[in-house]
Amino acid sequence: MSQHRLSPVEKMRRLREFLRREQRFPSHAELAALYGYTSKNAAARWLRRLEQLGYAVRGAGGKWRQTSRLLGRTRLLGAVTAGFPSPAEEELVDTLSLDEYLIERPEATFMLTVTGDSMRDAGILPGDLVLVERGAQPHRNDVVVAQVDREWTLKYFGRDRQGVYLDPANPAYQRIRPRESLVMGGVVRAVVRKYR
């Protein structure tokens, strides 16, 4: 029987395509079909290679699972000044999942839509989304979501001898020193803005 060889790059491309389409790992048989193999064994060997290379791991029950290097939706590049990669390079670049990158504690993280421009100079504009982690201890200059006088706002967090204060990032607003108790909603871990 004649054999069939695919370049590693092409194999990765087809696997990524499958993962994006089906959002699950292919079975041995499916992977074989994907690569044009007639034997499941060849697919199984390729999986073991992927494991060695850190592109796949085994979860509970010994089932395969992709790593974010493989599944991530975007290719990670350097600075703008570096320019763009050639098509040949592209396939080899690692990918990244924004979810995994931005969210460390999914069970405690919420998304809020920003209203108001009090954090304008910090690059947080009305309509932006902020990822807020609840229950985290805020540090100086963290952006926090806090309730002051029954209203929720975004501010820089600070603390000095007189106690806690909240700073806006916009000269049109002033520092706030909460008189009574300060209700802390959480710490802003990331800002996301989508155009269009």
Next chain:
Amino acid sequence: MSQHRLSPVEKMRRLREFLRREQRFPSHAELAALYGYTSKNAAARWLRRLEQLGYAVRGAGGKWRQTSRLLGRTRLLGAVTAGFPSPAEEELVDTLSLDEYLIERPEATFMLTVTGDSMRDAGILPGDLVLVERGAQPHRNDVVVAQVDREWTLKYFGRDRQGVYLDPANPAYQRIRPRESLVMGGVVRAVVRKYR
């Protein structure tokens, strides 16, 4: 035999936990174990319910796949002013995958790190990440990545009788009118900033 009932909320919680941990859909047997059932059939019935409710769909080969309502890593909330939900509400709120939300064409999307402050007033700061879609047609006031005089920059895109121009979002910089050809890297679809 005594029967076993779990609230729908608890079922969803356990399923989400499994998905986060294993990044795949449980088999009927695994789902039964997760819910304390002794029969696979009860699990299969629950899956059909999930399908009706739009939390799961079937992919190629009839295999189950989660929707982003189920898998997404963050809970989606309203404006900051709306406050925070009570723990009871939280379990019922839809979740969102940032990857799916931000990236429409994964195969054409790249991530770049921003250097320079020429887009400061647009809330794009040094160190931010921008998601760039290659090959898209830019419209007026889109933020684009372009090569001017051998250097890559982020600018607002514009066009008038004299041709194409690029505007910064910072009074310290000036409008650029490319003399020769303009190399367009892509259109910025989203901005992401991670703290810490």
Next chain:
DNA sequence: CTTGCCGGTGTCCGTTCGTTCACTTATAGG
């Protein structure tokens, strides 16, 4: 009280799964 339905149990069956083994073919190095 009776009836119907929903949601669980228990069992079964044909298919697919992952894994292993012996064998064969392609490729690169000496």
Next chain:
DNA sequence: CCTATAAGTGAACGAACGGACACCGGCAAG
């Protein structure tokens, strides 16, 4: 050219899988 190694073939195996079936308990409506 010969040889070692990597990679694909083909067949076999038990285990797990999805799906189907009959059955039954709890509960609410009539």
